[in-house]
Amino acid sequence: MKRDSRLSSVLHALMHMADQDRPMTSEALAQCMGTNPVVVRRTMGLLRECGIVTSSRGHDGGWRIAVDLSAVSLHQLHEALGEPAIFAIGNRSDTPECLVEQAVNAALDDAFAEAEALLLERFRKITLADLAMEFTERFDVLRNRGNRT
Template identity: 70%
Template sequence: MKRDSRLSGVLHALLHMAEQDQPMTSDTLAQCMQTHPVVVRRTMGLLREAGLVASARGPSGGWRISADLAQVTLRQLHDLLGEPAVFAIGNRHEAPDCLVEQAVNAALDDAFTRAEALLLARFAEITLADLAADFARRHARVRHRERD
């Protein structure tokens, strides 16, 4: 079963960008995201159109965050990526003739709809600033352990 990891990859790249004092190239971001630079440019282009990142050409060019991390939510990024399916599971047949399967579909559809609504509501509560703060805490703990 193929998973859509674009949101995770975008979050990873944006957090790396937030830690940098200078723009990051598509090649560097591609290494972070473990993908091809063309995929990075296409994805960052979507974020640029939304005003979340900016780009500059030339030897000192690249991508940088242009939005306030506290204002960017996971839900916003999920929506920008085309609202990929939250769940990879689904009904066996979408319009079955079998009454049993209709009952199964109705129960599953209701559960999927409720679960997705809860997840997307939670995505709306989590900002890039929250993730950056969590990263900073984790990084500080690792550095503290390395000194001991």
Template identity: 60%
Template sequence: MKRDSRLSGVLHVLLHMAEITGPVTSETMARAMQTNPVVVRRIMAGLREAGLVRSEKGHGGGWTIGRPLSAITLRDIYDALGRPDLFAIGNRTESPGCLVEQAVNAALDDSLAEAEALLIARFGTVTLAALSADFHARMVASGRSVDLETNHAPI
């Protein structure tokens, strides 16, 4: 099963965008994330609808962050992405009349619902500002600089 890495990818792009003065094009983000600009635009459109980013068309246009980093949580971004599935595990449904399967599925449903609620609540406490601060501390400790174009060039 393929993992949905949109949340991680969007967080990555937004943190890079926070380091850049001015708009960032879909093409630039797509090269950095090794994907198609159409994919980037589709994902960013959901963020725009949620007020997390803005877009400008034309020469000199692109995407900018729409709110202070301290006002954007992982939960905001998760919701804007359409609340993708958090877990790759699920219930067996081959024998819906089986009482064992029903008992197992009920236990899994309850456990997964609790875990999801806990994770989503945690997402609501983590801001882009906190991620940015962590990133900056790592950058200082490593002695490296960050550039969206060169740090993500294909090897």
């Protein structure tokens, strides 16, 4: 089953953008993310509609974060992407006639709903600023390892 990696990709792109003092082109972001510039433009367009990023054309154009990093949660980004399915697993049939499968679906549906609510609540608590801080800490550790020779 194919997993939806758009949230992870968007977070990757936004962290690269946050680390720059100038706009980043779709081509540069695509290179960072290992994807096509068209995919970047389509995805960033969703974030632009929500006011999270801006874009400009021309020689010095590109994508830029339009909000304070602490003001954007993973939940907001998940919503901006159209609330893709959280889980890649699901029921064999949505409307089974078999009573056994109905019981199985009821149990799975309850578990999925509970797990999704828990995950989305966690997404509300994690901001882009949290991710940027985590990146900075990891970068500092790596840099300090190199200075110990």
